[in-house]
Amino acid sequence: MTQTPQPVRGTQSLIGEDADRFAHVVATFDHVRRLYGFKRIEMPVIEPTAVFARTMGETTDVVSKEMYSFEDRSGDSITLRPEFTAGICRAYLSEGWQRFAPLKVATHGPAFRYERPQKGRFRQFHQLDAEVIGSAEPAADVELLAFGAQLLKKLGLSGVRLKLNTLGDAASRDAWRAQLVEHFSAHRAELSEDSQARLDKNPLRILDSKDARDRPFADSAPPMVLTAEAEDFFGAVKAGLDAAGVAYEIAPHLVRGLDYYRHTAFEFVTDQLGAQGTVIAGGRYDGLIEQLGGPHTPAVGWAAGIERLAMLIDAPDVEHPQVVFIPIGEEAELQCAKILKWVREDGFRADMLYRGNAKKRLSKASADKASIAIIVGEDEIAAGAVSFKFLAAGEQRSVPIHQIIQELEKQFRRDVPKIELPLA
Ligand code: ATP
Numbered sequence: 001m002t003q004t005p006q007p008v009r010g011t012q013s014l015i016g017e018d019a020d021r022f023a024h025v026v027a028t029f030d031h032v033r034r035l036y037g038f039k040r041i042e043m044p045v046i047e048p049t050a051v052f053a054r055t056m057g058e059t060t061d062v063v064s065k066e067m068y069s070f071e072d073r074s075g076d077s078i079t080l081r082p083e084f085t086a087g088i089c090r091a092y093l094s095e096g097w098q099r100f101a102p103l104k105v106a107t108h109g110p111a112f113r114y115e116r117p118q119k120g121r122f123r124q125f126h127q128l129d130a131e132v133i134g135s136a137e138p139a140a141d142v143e144l145l146a147f148g149a150q151l152l153k154k155l156g157l158s159g160v161r162l163k164l165n166t167l168g169d170a171a172s173r174d175a176w177r178a179q180l181v182e183h184f185s186a187h188r189a190e191l192s193e194d195s196q197a198r199l200d201k202n203p204l205r206i207l208d209s210k211d212a213r214d215r216p217f218a219d220s221a222p223p224m225v226l227t228a229e230a231e232d233f234f235g236a237v238k239a240g241l242d243a244a245g246v247a248y249e250i251a252p253h254l255v256r257g258l259d260y261y262r263h264t265a266f267e268f269v270t271d272q273l274g275a276q277g278t279v280i281a282g283g284r285y286d287g288l289i290e291q292l293g294g295p296h297t298p299a300v301g302w303a304a305g306i307e308r309l310a311m312l313i314d315a316p317d318v319e320h321p322q323v324v325f326i327p328i329g330e331e332a333e334l335q336c337a338k339i340l341k342w343v344r345e346d347g348f349r350a351d352m353l354y355r356g357n358a359k360k361r362l363s364k365a366s367a368d369k370a371s372i373a374i375i376v377g378e379d380e381i382a383a384g385a386v387s388f389k390f391l392a393a394g395e396q397r398s399v400p401i402h403q404i405i406q407e408l409e410k411q412f413r414r415d416v417p418k419i420e421l422p423l424a
């Protein structure tokens with residue numbers, strides 16, 4: 001017997017409600033990003049390994065243990081993207097997107113990290129991503145955060161909190177780093193092995209640790225003392241959020257897992273997904289493009305986990321067929337194929353059921369939640385008509401073939417715009 005291959009650990013194949021949830025998150029993102037004027041871009045899944053290794057930080061978990069990297073047939077080191085930001089910055093330079101600066105872009109798709117799979121954590125997962133590149137203004141941070149908040153609202157998620165912090169500028173960060181080394185060194189032996197290693201290489205990351213042994217020391221760590229300039233920037237972001245009606249909590253210990261962040265850092269978090277509670281995360285990364293060999297370019301962005309959002313939303317409404325054709329006999333089946341083409345070209349969701357007796361097919365049409373079944377029999381074709389059966393009411397009536405479209409138009413009054421009330 002041939003053995004059926006099993007899926008790669010940490011990957012998912014979705015159908016039914018799970019697939020509908022995923023699609024709803026993506027569609028909602030695409031709707032909101034257009035309201036905010038973010039251009040849709042498409043990005044490669046594979047990049048030269050250097051794109052991530054140089055930007056995300058050699059000592060971060062993603063680069064040191066989670067990347068899917070391989071040598072391709074010509075011996076080049078290639079990595080499946082673990083995130084979008086670094087690849088977008090690469091394109092900003094290599095594709096000459098600088099001419100569009102300040103550039104507001106959005107994209108979504110798979111990302112890959114070799115992590116231990118669990119609820120809300122996969123090896124192939126999917127992100128929504130939004131970036132503003134070439135803008136040093138705090139207004140860019142505010143716009144991105146408002147975009148994130150509106151996306152969550154449109155998805156119907158309440159109970160997601162925005163945690164906001166600043167990582168300061170280089171001067172405030174260096175001073176803080178020294179203070180943290182002093183603080184954590186006093187408890188070195190009590191820290192997790194990972195954090196003992198971080199203490200030497202990347203002490204800020206201890207604050208981000210999920211290990212219970214590290215939490216008490218992370219939580220009691222001294223907060224950053226900001227330079228006047230960094231303080232002003234953070235003040236402007238907070239004032240903008242207040243004006244835009246975006247609620248936030250200051251989280252002095254929030255750091256992001258990657259090295260490239262400066263100034264604003266934030267996470268939208270929920271209590272509902274355990275340790276996987278971060279649904280949107282991001283911040284300002286003013287130094288990243290320089291690390292890729294480009295000119296100093298301020299930028300800010302966020303990424304959201306599609307799977308995590310999909311788990312939190314209510315089951316979305318799915319579209320049912322408006323009309324289902326039930327041909328009785330071969331001649332009728334050909335007629336239906338012809339009519340179906342018109343009906344679908346006119347924009348109706350239409351289906352044909354061609355298996356089983358008429359009664360069985362009618363109950364299938366009801367189970368599919370169609371509104372109307374159109375029964376097409378030999379006698380009816382001879383008379384130039386079909387039978388419309390209104391499945392909810394159960395009533396049935398004859399409609400001439402040439403009037404099918406008009407009748408459907410009448411039944412499904414379309415083109416009535418759905419207007420939402422303006423803000424108060
Ligand atoms: P976490 O702290 O949960 O590991 P992260 O800081 O590594 O997240 P980011 O690199 O900021 O995550 O990615 C942005 C978002 O992508 C996360 O907030 C999360 O929603 C999602 N995400 C990250 N890694 C995974 C994964 N392995 N599986 C599913 N979603 C993920």
Ligand code: MG
Pocket residue numbers: 257
């Ligand atoms: Mg992670």
